[in-house]
Amino acid sequence: MTLVLVAFAGLWYNGYLAAVGDGLSVKPFTWEGIRECFGYADASVVLIWGAITASIVAIVLAISQKILTLSEAFDAWVDGAKSLVITAIILILAWSLGRITSDVGTADFLVKVVSGNIPAGILPIIVFLISCLVSFSTGTSWGTMAIVIPLAVPLANSYVLNGVADPSFIIVTMSSVLSGGIFGDHCSPISDTTIMSSMAAAADHMDHVKTQAPYALLGAGIAMFCYVLVGIFKLNVFLTLIIGAALTVAIVYFFGKSVKEEVLKSGEKKIKKAKANKA
Numbered sequence: 001m002t003l004v005l006v007a008f009a010g011l012w013y014n015g016y017l018a019a020v021g022d023g024l025s026v027k028p029f030t031w032e033g034i035r036e037c038f039g040y041a042d043a044s045v046v047l048i049w050g051a052i053t054a055s056i057v058a059i060v061l062a063i064s065q066k067i068l069t070l071s072e073a074f075d076a077w078v079d080g081a082k083s084l085v086i087t088a089i090i091l092i093l094a095w096s097l098g099r100i101t102s103d104v105g106t107a108d109f110l111v112k113v114v115s116g117n118i119p120a121g122i123l124p125i126i127v128f129l130i131s132c133l134v135s136f137s138t139g140t141s142w143g144t145m146a147i148v149i150p151l152a153v154p155l156a157n158s159y160v161l162n163g164v165a166d167p168s169f170i171i172v173t174m175s176s177v178l179s180g181g182i183f184g185d186h187c188s189p190i191s192d193t194t195i196m197s198s199m200a201a202a203a204d205h206m207d208h209v210k211t212q213a214p215y216a217l218l219g220a221g222i223a224m225f226c227y228v229l230v231g232i233f234k235l236n237v238f239l240t241l242i243i244g245a246a247l248t249v250a251i252v253y254f255f256g257k258s259v260k261e262e263v264l265k266s267g268e269k270k271i272k273k274a275k276a277n278k279a
Contacts, residue, residue, distance in 0.1 A: 002050070002053055002054040002057045002058075003050045003051065003053070003054040004050075006046075006049055006050040006053045006054065007046055007047065007049075007050040010041075010045075010046035010049045010050060011037070011038050011041040011043065011046050012028065012034060012037045012038065012041070013037075014037075014040075014041045014042055014045060014046050015036070015037030015038050015039065015040040015041030016028045016033075016037045016040075018040040018041065018042065019036055019037060019040040022040070024036070024040075055077060058077075059073045059074070059077065062076075084199070093190075118155070120159045120164045120165050120169070120231070121231045121232040122231055122232065123152075123155065123156060123159070123169075123173060123231065124172050124173055124175075124176040124227040124230060124231045125176070125224060125227045125228060125231060127148065127152045127173055127176045127177055127180065128176040128177075128179060128180040128223065128224060128227055129180065129224075130148060130180065131144050131145075131148050131176065131177050131178075131179075131180025131181045131183075131184065132180040132181075132183050132184045132220065133184065134147060134148060134180075134181070134184065135180065135181045135182070135183070135184025135185045135188065135191075136183075136184035136185075136187055136188045137184075137188075138188075138190075139185065139188045139190035139191040139192065139194075140185060140191070141181035141182050141184070141185035142181075144177070144180070144181035144184065144185070145177055145178060145181050148177045148180075148181070149174065149177050152173050152174070152176075152177055153170060153173060153174060155173075156169055156170045156172075156173035156174075157170055168237055171237070172227070172230050172231070172237060176223075176227060179220075179223050183216055183219070183220050183223075186212070186216050187209065187212070187213055187216050187217075189205065189206065189209045194208065194209060194212075218251065219248070222244050222247050222248060222251075223244070225244075225247070226240045226241070226243065226244045229243065
């Protein structure tokens with residue numbers, strides 16, 4: 001609770017200082033002002049504030065309730081901090097690699113290579129694939145959106161102005177950027193969200209990447225199929241959404257397996273194997 005409250009208050013305060021520092025006139029106690037503050041906030045700094053405050057509160061509560069002594073509380077805090085060292089190193093290396101790929105212009109290169117003379121029907125598919133590659137290689141969905149949207153949307157708009165596509169084509173193209181960016185960020189081993197997820201689950205980082213990839217690839221495959229329906233076959237956007245949702249449900253229903261069932265079967269096999277070894 002302390003972490004959440006401090007995080008929200010910190011985002012508001014940190015963002016307000018940043019906005020004022022940029023010369024903006026922000027009213028911090030209005031809804032619009034709060035939105036501006038959150039937009040300007042540095043989340044990494046605020047999370048450090050929250051972590052330190054939450055640690056202090058946890059230590060104070062443990063000591064005041066005589067659950068731990070001061071020495072034991074500090075020892076427990078240090079042991080917990082040790083488990084985050086590997087995560088911090090992975091994050092630093094991931095951010096470094098992401099910065100390198102950004103500095104050498106990997107994303108811009110990918111976009112420019114395929115952005116010339118693309119037929120309107122396959123534009124959403126191409127944009128989706130580019131967004132997947134960019135976000136996977138850089139580890140950031142927001143960065144991908146910032147890079148690809150300014151290039152993809154004008155291209156889609158040119159097709160609309162030439163009468164090749166209707167205005168909804170722009171929205172479809174934008175959605176392909178968003179979905180591709182999220183897919184790549186979700187699967188990328190250098191994405192901070194992937195790293196933090198594996199750390200929070202106390203799982204091996206690459207094992208986490210490998211196990212979540214099939215589910216993400218399934219979603220990406222369905223998305224690509226829907227972009228084919230919209231782009232090439234000119235199917236209605238809303239009908240395509242229904243088809244995509246139906247495909248997802250059908251695949252899970254016919255091919256999905258109960259986790260409990262699999263665990264039970266695995267346990268039974270281990271028991272039988274153990275009995276056979278004893279015999």
